[in-house]
Amino acid sequence: MRSDADAPSHPVNQARRLAAECFPDALSVVLAGSAASGRVTTTSDLDVAVLIEDGGETRRETLRFEGRLVELFLHTRAGLAELFAADAASRRGVMQRMYAEGLVLCERDGAATRIKQHAEDALREGPGALASATVESRRYVLTDALDDLADAADVVERLAVANVVLGTAADLLFDHRRAWTGSGKWLPRRLLEADPEHGGALLDGYRRLCENGEPEDFADAAMGILTLVGGPLREGYARTWRAAAEPAAR
Template sequence: MSSDPDDLTHAIDRARRLAAESFPEALSVVLAGSTASGRATTTSDLDIAVLIEEGGGTRRETLRFEGRLVELFVHTRAGLDELFAADAASRRGVMQRMYADGLVLSERDGAAASLKRHAEDALREGPGALAPATVESQRYGLTDALDDLADATDVVERLAVAGVVLNTAADLLFDHRRAWTGGGKWLPRRLLQADPQHGGALLDGYRRLCENGEPEDLAAAAGAILTLAGGPLREGYARTWRAAAETRPGHT
């Protein structure tokens, strides 16, 4: 995390210059991500959402501006509605968070403030529940992964299985709490927001396994989450081929 306020100020100033030079007619320009939240490092990119008039194209673009990597999310209002819908379906709420938590660099006629309220409402509502068949599939997958974790003797195999346990248990916990998910560095952050107790225990167990090779704490934490979701599932689990393909982990 950046410890120098001057670095943050310079990053924001750079983003303002890009907005003024590249998008002078934009309805709104919002700086989001780690820079807006104060988590930026010297290598963090600038995540910038740009709302443009209808008739323009919705796109994502990566460029470099004054030596800093920039991720642009350019969209019309109609395009943003589609992005919001896609992010709700994926249960990640990426664009919703950009607008809810971002720093307004420029706006016309209160466009950014209106989108911020819309995004905050969507985040409060949360994602919809996973389909029952998907939850069953996740329960079955986690039950199987926990069995594999208990049996694993090879270090690399144990680590690989631990990753499956972490992600599948996290998916079930997010659904149980009707919370937004996250990937990469956002997975632990979202887990702790969704459920500090169970999410924290899951992350601690995963860390201990990675550090010491000991699976007991991870298995116990994932087992507790599995209980919240309905318990282990082995006998009695059945799916037709089409249903199994449509409801495998990561699908709804």
């Protein structure tokens, strides 16, 4: 009996055909994202990293193949090094994860295998620490947002402030644990990886606030994270204005 994985419509098999038909000369093709991790659904797209010869163009491209949406990440070796550096600077490690956790569909001379090892090493090392001034700024923003959350009577305002609390508390926790960040659906996943206790409490509190309008557990969880990184910051905080300074909470 043939399993679902053997079916022509299975996303991994679709990705293999994509690699063979569209990138026969590629140095390597790697399938990443939900299709590679087993979380794929009927509407999931294919995230595909393609290493091409030097002289090609590093770019991102969206197309449809056999009815399924495909996000292509095409890059030369030099382009990939630049992408790795940019993702390390943003603390997200997107391309590093694509290679470290992805499925190698094809490669020449072990190209993908070498990159995969480099990406795994980078992920284990983690991102660099935030500058102390940045941590102070985010402590101040979170302190201010928690004050606003306690005062917010309007439901929409409360949810808007809660988003600031969630994002800022997550940033501080990621930095405290020297963990890679995430956005969108990857934010809760990365939070639970970085710190199941504090990250889990923050997410559970956020869910209760969204479902029932009750902010107490969410505020307590955010305050717990704030305490980890030095506590609330109000009076006495000052910073010199710079063009590249982080935006204020409001």
